[in-house]
Structures are given as structure tokens and as C-alpha cells.
Amino acid sequence: MDPSSLIPEAIGISVQPIWLIVLSIITFSVHLLLMNAVFGGTAIVFFHSISGGTEISRSVSKKLPTVLALAINAGVPPLLFLQAVYGQFSYVSSILMAVFWLAVIGVLITGYYGLYFHNYRYNKLSSSARKFLMLAVLCMISYIGFMLSNKMTLMLRPDVWPEYFSDQAGFILNLGDPVLIPRFFHFVVSALAVGGLFVALIGRSRGDQDFIDSGMKWFSRSTLVNILMGIWFFMALPRDVMLIFMGQNMLATILLVAGFVLTFGMLHAGFTKNVVLATAATVLIVPVMATMRHLVRQEYLAPYFTLNTAPVSEQLQPLVLFIVSIILGGLGIAYMLKLMLKAERS
Template identity: 70%
Template sequence: MDPSALIPEAIGISVPPVWPVVLSIITLSVHLLLMNAVFGGTVIVFVHSLSGGSAVSRSMSRRLPTLLALAINAGVPPLLFLQAVYGQFSYVSSILMAVFWLAVIAALMIGYYGLYYHNFRYERLGVSGRRLVMTVVLCLIVYTGFMFSNKMTLMLRPEVWSGYFSDPDGYLLNLHDPVLIPRFMHFAVSALAVGGLTVAFFGRRKGDNDSVDTGMKWFRRSTLANVLMGVWFLMSLPKDVMLIFMGRNMAATVLFCAGLVLLLAMLHAAFTRNVTFAAVATVLIVPVMATMRHLVRQKYLSPYFSLDTAPVSGQWQPFLLFVISLAVGSLCVAYMLRLMSRAERS
């Protein structure tokens, strides 16, 4: 079957694609930083809970519910932009794996409650209770991340969508894609690095050297491990996609080189225990990686769709309303976080 016959008609975009794409990269970068902090922070708290817990894990557990709430909300804009630009691919992948995709909502809600429960019942839970709660929460977060990887890779492969005709009940996953596991592992290990950096960052603010030492140790080891994960991910890509980073596409090649420079900066900061430099390098590398991700998506879908030919209606009002709402909402969130920070210090 011709895969293009399975792709719905392109959804019109209200403004030129460059605008939603740029905003998608910016908002996705914010979401990734927050979500990685949650994922990595949860792993660190879980590992510490295996030995009974520590002051480091106790401090981090207080911040995880807030970080997860921010990550979930920050994840809405990039998902909406994805639907707006690549809706004919994104909606289909959601339908093909509908059961697993809808279960993500329940997983996040239960995981969110579990983080609150772990924080407020920390002493009463005891060692075994904390282990159990964090095991459940970590499994739910891993499930969520793995399902997102499934969805984002499944939408790039219309050639496997015909599996719907033998499995029309919403249980189709992208498990046979050689890119799926290395892609997920690359993001998961990077989350450990960001989680460690988050622990170190908050520890530095409080003058807690134990948190700084623990966090930078996680950051250093995870960043080193992620070099291997990144190579695995790159080599698993189809050859024509991989080669865009090897000179076939100038923008992709420049971004790849910029990513390597920032990676070296992260490693330097990790070994010198420079939390500020590590945070700056990490914040800079995330949008670079998000842009590379966008170029990979474009290359995958190039046989079926191009942004240059996407229908544009020229209706700017909804876009401007979103931008204004995003700016006002961001200011409100920043103000609330400032109030919360003041309350913690008092």
C-alpha cells in the first residue's frame, strides 16, 4: 500500500510556518528542561530511598510536585504547535496508539499525586513506604516518557500505519523502529544529568555542599554516559537522515557542531563543579537539540510533506492572542514562583 494514501489532507496553518515552528522550539525547550528535572530528580530521590533516604532526597522531594506541575503546563504549547503544523501526522499516531496514549493522562495524574503524597507523608511512610511510592511514581513517569517517544516516532513513519487494519483497537506501538530505544535512552539519560544539575542548583542556593556534590556527581556521570547514548541514537537514524548532520544540510551541520561545543562546555563545568556554567551550557544546548529534532522530523516527512507547501490562511488574530496569553501567563507563573520562594525563606 502506498503510505501517502494513509495520510489525511494537510491541516491549514493560520500564519507562516516559521512562527509556530520557532515558538514550538522555544516552548519545547522550556518543557524539556522542566520535565528532565522531574524525571532525573525522581530517579535521584528513588535511588536514595533504596538506602533509607537522605537530606538531599528529602530536599528534592519537596520540589518535585511543583516542577511536575510546571512541566505539564509547559508541555501544552509545543504539543499544540505540533498539532497545528503536523496535525495530519500527529493525530494519526495518537489514534493508532490511542489506548496507551490516553493512559498517559492517568499516569501523570497518579504520579503527580504520588509525589505530593511522598512529600507530605515523608516521615510517616517510613523507609519501605517511601521506596514503594517512589517506585510507582518512577514507573509512571518512565511509562509517560516512553509513550511520548512512541508517538513522536510513529508519526514519522506512515509506512507502518497500515498495521491499523490488523490492529484497529488503538494498541499499535512503534516497537519495531530501530530508532525508538536509543532515542528514548538518549532523552532519559539526559534527564538524569538535568536532574542532578537541579539538585546542585538548589543546593548551591541554600549553601548545601552535600546537595552540590551529589548533584554534580549525577550531572557528570550522566553527561558522560549520554555521549554514548547520543552516538547510538545518531547511528540508529536512517542514513539519509543522519547525513544531514554530516554536511548534507548546512543548518543541521552547524547545529551539530554547536551541540558538540556546548557538550564540551558541560563536561568542563561538571569536572570543575561549576554549577552556574553547567546551568548556562545546559540551557543553551536544549534549544539546539530541539532545533535538530525539528530538522530530523522534516527530513523524515519530506517524501510526504513540506512546510514550504503547507496551506496558510493568513489569519493572525488567533496567533497573536496566543502570544499575548503566553506572555501574560508566563509573568503570572514567575510572580507565583517568586511568592513561593519568599514563603520558603520566611
């Protein structure tokens, strides 16, 4: 069966795709930083609970529910931009894995509640109960990340969509794709690094060197391991996709070099315990990686769809409304965070 015959008609968009792609990369970068802080922070709380680092465990767990709320809200715009531009691929992948994808909502709500419960019942829970609860939350967040990786890779593989005709119940996953596992672990290890940076930033705001030492240890070691994960991920890509980073696409090649430079900057900052430099390098490398992710997606889908063939209606009003809304929303969130931090200090 010709896979292209299974792809729905392209969904029309209101503005030139470049606008949506740029906004997608920006908003996804914000979401990724926040979500990695939650994922990595939860893992660190769990491991410190096992090793007896109760002060770090207690302090970080107080921040996690708020950061998760921000991460969830920040995750909506990039998903909507993805569906606006690549909806004919995104919706199909959601249908193929419908059962697992719909379960993400319940798992997310349960994990969110678990973080709140762990925070507000911290002193009343036994040590073993806290460990079990954080392990459960960690597994839930891992499930969400793994399902997102499945969805994002499955939408790039129309060649495996015919599996639907032998399994129409919504239980199809992209487990046969050699890219899936290294991609997932690349993001998992990245989350541990960002989680460590999160701990170090808490320590810097408190003036606590123990927090900084512990956080930067997580940050530097995870970044070192993630170099291997990134190489594994890169080598697992199809040859034609890999080659765009080897000179066939100048932007992709420049981004790959920039990624290496920033990675070594992160390592230097981690081992020298320079929290400011580590933060700057991390904030810079995330949009670089997000742009590379877009170029990979574009190359995967090139045989079926290109941005210059997307139907455009040239209506700027929805884009203007979104930009105004996100600015006002951002100001509102910043004000609420200011009030929350003021209340915590008082």
C-alpha cells in the first residue's frame, strides 16, 4: 500500500508557516525547560530520599507542583502549532495510539495530585511512603514522556500506518522504530541535567553551597552521559536525515556545531560549579535542539509534505490575537509568581 494514500488532506493555516514554526520553537523551548525541571527534580527528590538528603528533597518538592502547572500551560501552544502545520500527520498518530494517548490525561492528573500530596503531607508521610509516592510520580512522568516520543515519531512514519488495518483498537506504538528509544533516553538524561540545574538555582537563591554542589554534580554528570545518548540518537536517524547535519543543509550543520559548543560550555560550567554560565548555556541550547528537531521532522516528511505547499489563507487576526494573549498571560503569570515568592519569604 502506498503510505501517501493514507495521509489526510493538508489543513489550511491562516498565516505563512514560518510564523507558526518560530513560535512553536520558542514555546516548545519554554515548555521543555519547565518539564525537564519537573522530571529531573522529581528524580532527584526520589534519589535524595533514598540517600537521606532530606533537606534537598523537602525544598525541591515544594517547587515541583508550581513548575508542573507552568509546564502544562506552556505545553499547549507548541502542541497547537504542531497541529496547525502538521495536523494531517499529528492527528493520525494520535488515533493509531489512541488508548495510550488518552491515558496520558489521567496519568498527568494523577501525577500532578501526587506532587501536591507529597508536598503538603510531607511531614505526615513515613519515609517509605514518600519514596514510594515519588517513585510512582516519576513512573507517571516517564510514561507521559515515552508516549509523547511515540506520538512524535509515529507521525513521521506514514509507512507504518497500514498497521491500523490489523489493529484498529488504538494500541499501536512505534516500538519498531530504531530512533524511539535513543530519542526518549536523550530527553530523560537531559531532564536529569536540567533538574540538577534547578536544584543549583534554588541553592543560589538560598545561598546554600550544599544545594549548588549537589545540583551541579547532577548537571555535569548527566550532561556528560547525554553526549553518548545524543550520539546514539544521531546514529539511529535514517541516513538521509543524518546527512543534513553533515553539510547537506547549512543551517542544520551550523546548529549541530553550535550544539557541541554549548554542550562543552555546559560541561565546563558544571564542573566549575558556575551556575550562571550553566543556566545561560542551557537556555541557549534548548532552542538550538528544538530547531534541529524541526529540521529532522521536515526531512522525514519531505516525501509527503513540505511547508511551501501548505495552504495559507493570509489571515493575520488569529496570530495577532495569540501574541497579545500570550503577552498578557505571561505578565499575569509573572505577577502571580511574584506574589507567591513574596508570600514564601514572609
